[in-house]
Amino acid sequence: MTVRSVIAGTGSALPARRVSNAELTETVDTTDEWIVERTGIRFRHIAAPEETTATLGADAARKAIAAAGLEPSDIGLIVLATATPDQTFPSSATKVQALLGIQDAVAFDIGAVCSGFLYAMGVADSMIRTGTAKHALVIGSETFSRILDWEDRTTCVLFGDGAGAVVLSAEKDSERGILSSSLHADGGHGELLYVDGGPSTTGTVGKLRMKGREVFRHAVTNLASVMGIALEQAEVDASEVDWVVPHQANIRILEATAKKLGLPIERVVVTVAEHANTSAASVPLALDTAIRDGRIKRGQLLVLEAMGGGFTWGATVVRY
Structure with a gap:
């Protein structure tokens, strides 16, 4: 018998504020043409003060759990990948846990920057296959706007804020x-x-x-x-x-x-x-x-x- 981690549901969340290249040019020495030609970027979402890595992660998680046909109480493992946690500690994963109303689960953050979600998927997959949890929530959530130098036009135009989540569920002898x-x-x-x-x-x-x-x-x-x-x-x-x-x-x-x-x-x-x-x-x-x-x-x-x-x-x- 082989246990596999199957993607049971996905979700995402973006801050309400959507910023175009044209809007950026009002405060940054750049042009829409320069950004699009070199990066392909036209818009990014920027978090408001009340929108954090944990709140965005929780919003994405709710959608993923609903898409999986589960309840928050079904989740036994939360792995959240981020380079921009709400605080040094407690982990943003535990803050998401509290926002979802989950009373008991394994919950922790993982840091591998842009590769973080894949690292988190790998960790959750290993824990599912060893029986730690039947349903795991894997989240990538960032508020990179908080760590950008808005006077450095070579970097500040490249990044945005947002969150995505998947529910991984254990399935026996699945082809998926x-x-x-x-x-x-x-x-x-x-x-x-x-x-x-x-x-x-x-x-x-x-x-x-x-x-x-x-x-x-x-x-x-x-x-x-x-x-x-x-x-x-x-x-x-x-x-x-x-x-x-x-x-x-x-x-x-x-x-x-x-x-x-x-x-x-x-x-x-x-x-x-x-x-x-x-x-x-x-x-x-x-x-x-x-x-x-x-x-x-x-x-x-x-x-x-x-x-x-x-x-x-x-x-x-x-x-x-």
Whole structure:
């Protein structure tokens, strides 16, 4: 008997405020043409003071639980991926737990920046298969607007806020579910994408810093490689993939990665124009968007992939 973690439901949440490139040009020295040509981004959502990583995560979680046909009390595990927690502690996962009214569950945060959701999926999958929980809530939620330097036009135009969530449920001998997960990290490149603060160093939150050209080069190479590894582990060929659901960092990265794999861009879920880079939230946001608009259908083969600061990167093959 084999236990698999099956995606039972998905959900997402975006802050109410939607900011266009044109609006950004009123305060940032940039243009709509410059942003679109280099990134493909046209809009991003920015959290209001009362909207936090935990509240957005809870909103996405409620939708995922409802889509799975479950109640919050059915959830036994909450893994929340974020680089922008509400507080140093308690974890944002426990805050989501309280907002959902769940009395008892395993709940914790995980930090792998843009790859965080895939790391969280891998951890939850392992815990489900060992019997820790029957139903797990995996969330990617970020309020990156809180750590942006709004005078740095090379970074502040790239990011947005949002949350995405999936419910993973244990199913015996199912053909669906997570087929493979390949996760990696190389701390030798930490200076290319980082936040210049933290409790143990500066005692401040800090601001995001990035060397974009170097990050781009590593992203294309690492993502194409890790997707190949994950597909090989799942014993499926790239030609069998129905949809790639990638981290939404930059349209050029998405196009270059698809080309390296020999996949048409039409089989890549692209939401970067509307959401910008929402870090750990970007993969579940894109996944929920494509499921709800009917592009992704039950039984289709998906590859989820991401790379983030650290560097961390990974890919997960899922039969939806």
